[in-house]
Amino acid sequence: MARVHTEACSLSTINQNDSIMKSLLYGHDVLSMKELSLAQIQQVLELAATFKSEDVPALLKNKIIAHCFFEPSTRTRLSFETATLRLGGQVIGFSSDESLSIKKGETLQDTIQVLSHYADLIIVRHPKEGAARLAAETSAKPVINAGDGANQHPTQALLDLFTIQECQNKIDGLAIALVGDLKYGRTIHSFAQACTLFDIRLFLVSPDSLTLPDFICDELKRNGVRFSFHQSLEEVVPKVDILYMTRIQQERFNDADYQLIKKRCILTPDLLATAKPNLKILHPLPRVNEIDAEVDKTPHAYYFQQAANGVYVREALLALMLNENVQVLT
Numbered sequence: 001m002a003r004v005h006t007e008a009c010s011l012s013t014i015n016q017n018d019s020i021m022k023s024l025l026y027g028h029d030v031l032s033m034k035e036l037s038l039a040q041i042q043q044v045l046e047l048a049a050t051f052k053s054e055d056v057p058a059l060l061k062n063k064i065i066a067h068c069f070f071e072p073s074t075r076t077r078l079s080f081e082t083a084t085l086r087l088g089g090q091v092i093g094f095s096s097d098e099s100l101s102i103k104k105g106e107t108l109q110d111t112i113q114v115l116s117h118y119a120d121l122i123i124v125r126h127p128k129e130g131a132a133r134l135a136a137e138t139s140a141k142p143v144i145n146a147g148d149g150a151n152q153h154p155t156q157a158l159l160d161l162f163t164i165q166e167c168q169n170k171i172d173g174l175a176i177a178l179v180g181d182l183k184y185g186r187t188i189h190s191f192a193q194a195c196t197l198f199d200i201r202l203f204l205v206s207p208d209s210l211t212l213p214d215f216i217c218d219e220l221k222r223n224g225v226r227f228s229f230h231q232s233l234e235e236v237v238p239k240v241d242i243l244y245m246t247r248i249q250q251e252r253f254n255d256a257d258y259q260l261i262k263k264r265c266i267l268t269p270d271l272l273a274t275a276k277p278n279l280k281i282l283h284p285l286p287r288v289n290e291i292d293a294e295v296d297k298t299p300h301a302y303y304f305q306q307a308a309n310g311v312y313v314r315e316a317l318l319a320l321m322l323n324e325n326v327q328v329l330t
Contacts (some may be wrong), residue, residue, distance in 0.1 A: 019328050021047060025320040029136040031145045032152045033193040034128045034219070041197065045162050047316035049307070050147060050328050059319040059326060060089030066119035067093030068111075068135075068148070070126045076146050076155070079310035080123055083318055086311070092119060112138045121322060124148070142321050150184040154285055157190035159313040163306040164242055177203040177236045180246035180265050180290060182212040187284040188246060192216050196223035203236040204229050205265065210248070233267060238274040243267070243300075245283045245290055268292045272300055281307050 024040045065084045069077050084091050116139040124132045125146040132145035147153045182188050205211050218328050230236050280302040319326050
């Protein structure tokens with residue numbers, strides 16, 4: 001269902017004399033990264049940093065958030081629930097479709113139509129690409145895409161940007177390697193599209209069969225993002241500030257091919273011998289075997305801090321989408 005949104009002309013920052021932030025996302029859907037402006041992204045990151053450093057006000061008091069997870073999720077679902085509860089909101093929803101009327105043949109549109117009467121905002125994760133957009137077209141309330149098939153995962157990209165800014169003190173000017181399943185990885189798709197708004201040099205490390213889709217490469221080219229293709233971690237580790245690892249999905253290969261492919265994308269401590277001192281390793285998790293557990297003990301590992309940051313970024317997103325003006329405690 002179409003909704004009319006009004007975007008503010010400028011970003012209102014928080015300072016000593018002003019604790020009010022005029023939301024640039026009030027009433028908006030968040031479905032893909034390429035639909036977010038740089039100002040909107042910066043506002044989310046700014047508010048997330050504030051929430052991480054001080055007490056969070058009850059900005060969702062009397063608000064009900066529907067958490068609709070049609071496929072399994074650990075970090076995304078639980079961080080959204082934590083964010084909702086910390087902001088004083090209430091949670092309804094489900095963690096699978098096993099007990100839903102969809103099993104009786106109800107359409108996604110009908111399910112969302114009903115939920116939009118129960119909740120103030122709907123969070124959707126679904127195995128089919130385009131499901132979140134379909135939900136947004138149906139719902140009278142704002143919708144957040146929490147992952148739709150191999151398509152998009154915008155809130156993961158936002159927390160990735162927040163984490164990079166936190167551990168590197170900047171985003172512009174960095175060299176970042178994206179490693180693993182770049183073809184089907186929705187986290188990679190969203191993050192790569194976010195890179196079109198920043199001065200970032202990308203190194204794409206994957207087997208030929210799992211390289212970044214052409215349409216995203218075309219977007220990178222149109223926006224002047226420098227990128228190159230690589231076959232091994234050894235080529236890129238000495239060159240990058242961020243090493244973004246992802247899982248090679250075994251289910252897409254026969255066992256013999258998988259065993260050959262996975263060896264090219266496994267990070268071990270010895271590979272970090274040539275790394276820059278400031279290198280940080282990210283991973284959207286869950287990991288299988290692509291990061292050796294010994295890497296956890298190195299100063300480069302930052303993926304658990306990355307997962308923790310999901311709460312602050314999702315707090316910021318919910319607060320901005322449901323409040324025209326966000327008052328921050330000072």
